[in-house]
Amino acid sequence: MTEEAVTAHSLTPVLRALRSCLHLMVAALLALAAVRAVADRTPDAPAVLAAAAALCALYVTGPRLPRLRTSTGAAALWLAALGLVWLVLLALTPDGVWVAFPLFFVQLHLLPQRWALPAVAATTLAAIAGFGRHTHTLGVGTVLGPALGAAVAVAVVLGYEALYRESEQRRRLIEELTATRGELADAEHAAGVLAERERLAREIHDTLAQGLSSIQLLLRAAERALPERPGSALGHVRQARTAAVDNLAEARRFVRALSPPDLEAGSLPAALERVCATTAHASGLAVHCQVSGAPTALPTPYEAALLRIAQSALANTVRHAAAGRVELTLSYMDTEVALDIVDDGTGFVPAEVPAPGSAAVPGTGFGLAAMRARARALQGTLVVESAPGEGTAVAVTLPCPPPAPDAAPEAAS
Helix, strand or coil: CCHHHHHHHHHCHHHHHHHHHHHHHHHHHHHHHHHHHHCCCCCCCCHHHHHHHHHHHHHHHHHHHHHHHCHHHHHHHHHHHHHHHHHHHHHHHHHHHHHHHHHHHHHHHHHCCCHHHHHHHHHHHHHHHHHHHHHHCCCCHHHHHHHHHHHHHHHHHHHHHHHHHHHHHHHHHHHHHHHHHHHHHHHHHHHHHHHHHHHHHHHHHHHHHHHHHHHHHHHHHHHHHHCCCCHHHHHHHHHHHHHHHHHHHHHHHHCCCCCHHHCCCCHHHHHHHHHHHHHHHHHHHHHEEEEEECCCCCCHHHHHHHHHHHHHHHHHHHHHHHHCCCEEEEEEEEEEECCCCCCCCCCCCCCCCCCCCCCCCCCCCCHHHHHHHHHHHCCCCCEEEECCCCCCEEEEEEEECCCCCCHHHHHHC
16 A cells, blocks of 8 residues: 555544454454463463563554654564564464464555565465474465465455545545536526626616617707797607606516516507507607517517517617618517518618627617527527618517417317
């Protein structure tokens, strides 16, 4: 084992339990050798007691040495001293052969594998030779006993190391999975924050920004009418106040993620007609709204997206197109719903529209990007066709959502 492995192993509860069992085994085997020597009244009994005591003292002292866990050289010296005292005990009594078994574990635990296996082999040979010297024979049992003990010790230690490595791999994998889950949670949080920012940006552009622009135009018209036409100026101011009230309601609703107030009061076609009427009244444009196909109820996100796109497209027409007429068409089809806004204004080159925030006028350039984002969020498409002097056509197409499970039986009936 390496020094790092020894340190890591010493922290595991399994290894602490095995180490305690190993200490008890050494103490029991040394006590057995000493007791049998005294009980048999052998002439070498005092020497056996002294060797057993010396081996026990050396064994107990070793784990208390700080360098034993951090230095392979210090561990090797301690094991060499332990082995020499054990050889003396083995020379005095055949019962010393049993101490070889715990020595195998100590050697495998403290030494690197390239040193531990030769040390175990040398200890096995010494145990066979010592036991054969006492029994004056070298039979199968004399060789097989220490050899099997060494094989069992090697198998147990190597098996434990394999299990420990697998456990470490699993621990590292769990840590990586935990870290990855944390990173994924952070990424999802960041994506959620970004999506909410985009939602607020679209809502602000399509409601507050457009409403404030309309209020600004009305107040400018009122300013031009004063003081010669106070009645006309008063009408513009009242329209501006109405627009301010409507936009305040819009602000309160989109902050609370509610549906637009125009949809709360009726269907999508009715909401589009009100938007067209309001735009015509405020701007003086001829805005016409028509519905094609049989109107069907759509989920609120679909209706809200189409309404916001219509509001944004009409606001762009009022501000930039210098148009005289706008046609808005809502088409219900079997698998799709489409909204077309066509004006006869000055037109532009769609490819030359600056990216949001990069236009010469701060705060502009977000309208088309917001409309495309709304359509894309519902797996729809938005196409802009325009050319200088030829007007502009904005076409958005959304796939019809599948009917709810509860609605299927009713339709079938």
